Amino acid sequence: MxxxxxxAAMLTTLMDGLLCCLTGKSANVVVPIETSxxxxxxxFVEVKxxxxxxxxxxxxxxxxxxxxRGPGGSVHRKRKITVYRNGQLLIExxxxxxxxxxxxxxxxxxxxxCTVEVELADPLSNPTPTADPKADKTGSVVGTxxxxxxxxxxxxxxxxxxxxxxxxxxxxxxTVVIDSERKITSCKGTHADVAVFFVHxxxxxxxxxxxxxxxxxxxxxxxxxxxxxxxxxxxxxxxxAAYTFYALAEDMRAIFKRYARKRNILIGHSYGxxxxxxxxxxxxxxxxxxxxxxxxxxTALEPSLCSIFNLPTCVLHCLSPCLAWSFLKAxxxxxxxxxxxxxxxxxxxxxxxxxxxxxxxxxYWPEGDEVYHAEIPVPILLVHGMYDKxxxxxxxxxxxxxxxxxxxxxxxxxxxxxxxxxxxxxxxxLHEFFLWEPDSPPKSKPCPEIATKRPETAKIxxxxxxxxxxxxxxxxx
Numbered sequence: 461m462x463x464x465x466x467x468a469a470m471l472t473t474l475m476d477g478l479l480c481c482l483t484g485k486s487a488n489v490v491v492p493i494e495t496s497x498x499x500x501x502x503x504f505v506e507v508k509x510x511x512x513x514x515x516x517x518x519x520x521x522x523x524x525x526x527x528x529r530g531p532g533g534s535v536h537r538k539r540k541i542t543v544y545r546n547g548q549l550l551i552e553x554x555x556x557x558x559x560x561x562x563x564x565x566x567x568x569x570x571x572x573x574c575t576v577e578v579e580l581a582d583p584l585s586n587p588t589p590t591a592d593p594k595a596d597k598t599g600s601v602v603g604t605x606x607x608x609x610x611x612x613x614x615x616x617x618x619x620x621x622x623x624x625x626x627x628x629x630x631x632x633x634x635t636v637v638i639d640s641e642r643k644i645t646s647c648k649g650t651h652a653d654v655a656v657f658f659v660h661x662x663x664x665x666x667x668x669x670x671x672x673x674x675x676x677x678x679x680x681x682x683x684x685x686x687x688x689x690x691x692x693x694x695x696x697x698x699x700x701a702a703y704t705f706y707a708l709a710e711d712m713r714a715i716f717k718r719y720a721r722k723r724n725i726l727i728g729h730s731y732g733x734x735x736x737x738x739x740x741x742x743x744x745x746x747x748x749x750x751x752x753x754x755x756x757x758x759t760a761l762e763p764s765l766c767s768i769f770n771l772p773t774c775v776l777h778c779l780s781p782c783l784a785w786s787f788l789k790a791x792x793x794x795x796x797x798x799x800x801x802x803x804x805x806x807x808x809x810x811x812x813x814x815x816x817x818x819x820x821x822x823x824y825w826p827e828g829d830e831v832y833h834a835e836i837p838v839p840i841l842l843v844h845g846m847y848d849k850x851x852x853x854x855x856x857x858x859x860x861x862x863x864x865x866x867x868x869x870x871x872x873x874x875x876x877x878x879x880x881x882x883x884x885x886x887x888x889x890l891h892e893f894f895l896w897e898p899d900s901p902p903k904s905k906p907c908p909e910i911a912t913k914r915p916e917t918a919k920i921x922x923x924x925x926x927x928x929x930x931x932x933x934x935x936x937x
Contacts, residue, residue: 504693505686507714511702514693515686515715516666518677520649532645533898537864541636541834548630549830551862640837640864645723646897647748649680653722654748656894658685659712661730662819663787663811665692668729671883672890679891684719686712688732690815703815704822705761709738716743723748725894729879730754730850731819734761734828740838750840751890754848754876757855758833758862761825774813790849793875802880830862839865841893843886845874867893 501518538554647654656676658669666685673683687694689702689711701707712735716724724747728736733755740747792799811819840863844856853870860866869889874882 502693505715505718507711510695511689511697511711512695513686513689513711513715514666515684515719516673517719518673518683520677520680520682532643534641534643535839535865535898536641537638537837538640539638539834539864541638541831542632543634543636543831544630545633546630551834634831636831636835638835638837638864642837642839642865644748644839644897647723647725647894649676651723654681654725655719655721655723656681656683656725657716657719657727657736658683659726659728659732659735660685660688660691661728661732663691663816664688664729664732665810667692668877668880669727672727672879672887675883675887676891681894682721684715686715690819691811696812696815698814700818700822703818705734705825707822709735712739713742720746722746725749725751727751727890728753728755730756730876731823734825737828737833737836740836740840741832744837747838749893750836750838751843751893752840752856752859753843753879753886754845754851755842755856755859756851757858758828758830760827760829760832761823763821763823767820771817791876792881793845793847793873794881799881802877833859834862834864837864839896840867841889842866842868843878843889844868844870845876845878845881846870846872847875848878850876 501516503515503517504512505515506512540552540554542550542552544550658666658672660666660668666687669685673685677683688708690696697703716739720743726736726739726747726749728734728751730753733752736750736752737755740750788795788799792802842856842860844851844853846853856868860868871878871882871885871889874885879886
């Protein structure tokens, strides 16, 4: 009987696709779903004339508590980023943080983090990186794996300096110096100046954040979650230009400016991480902390030319059952009845073929490269599901290396939709990060170089200023 229903649904989809090919119109155009929940925290915001987004906005009923904020702690980060024309990126950690690491290493307490990192755009073309003339005193170079390497001579032969080609001094394409000193405080639910934003990715809706929104609203946090255009109950314009990154980013800017408080926390999932990155870069004084859930590496967005989403809309509509099945298989660690029900209840992957195609082809953001991410001064928590088939863990590790102040957390039992699969683990991680603040510098230390505490010693243990190593990664079950 189940096979009969599945066959009927597939035949209906094929007929709709054929009708779409004949008429040139999409058979499953997304329109705002009927909802009577406007009085239950749901609002409809017109970000542009005729462009309306559904937003869930929960202001918890809490007692007015005159609770003073803690003193917090200051984190000083200074970096020099050099970009070369061959695609190499050199990062030098400068300032008090780097000096403190060297001092600790001299005392034998910890191993120093290398202050130079070189990443090759094409490792196969130059498998042996060489030390840069501007390298630090150690002269070491760190490749993708994070281990120092150096050219090794052939066994049993002495190096012939006369036959070695003379190396030219590389000219950098551009150099960026980042000097950030930021005060970070604990964000509690009783603080009226804190707002938490949730941004979903392609094919999702604000409903995928149901567990998180309920959890944090019960703790007293003010939470805001919008539906992207063409998703959930938001309007779905029938023009591809309405779904470019820049159009959607301006939507999120309008939502942020409407609901923002003094200290704002941004939480993004998948493609939604890019919009959180955009807002954190544009409003660093208002964005206090950021959470990136399976967001991928710090690379500029560019649509793929060989993607299945470049097929005509009618063909994608015929393939929609296969696409939904593929998303279930790749997005969840398990593919049982529970996961299928989660997709149905949370209105996930329920968009038209036109919107899906326009969203995928509109992911063009050349400004969002590694330097753009490295300039963000906001502390960032990276959450990765171990079984994620869309985003490899190496991409989140690379993101942790590039970001100025990052924490990488891995959830063993989760996949791409980890906030739906493991809501308790995700909620706990997020709440700990909300409450985290660096330790204040000890006043008894006379030496100014070691007076600044490293954020690695804070409550979130896996802080990364140079990337997470297998020894430092913290796995949460």
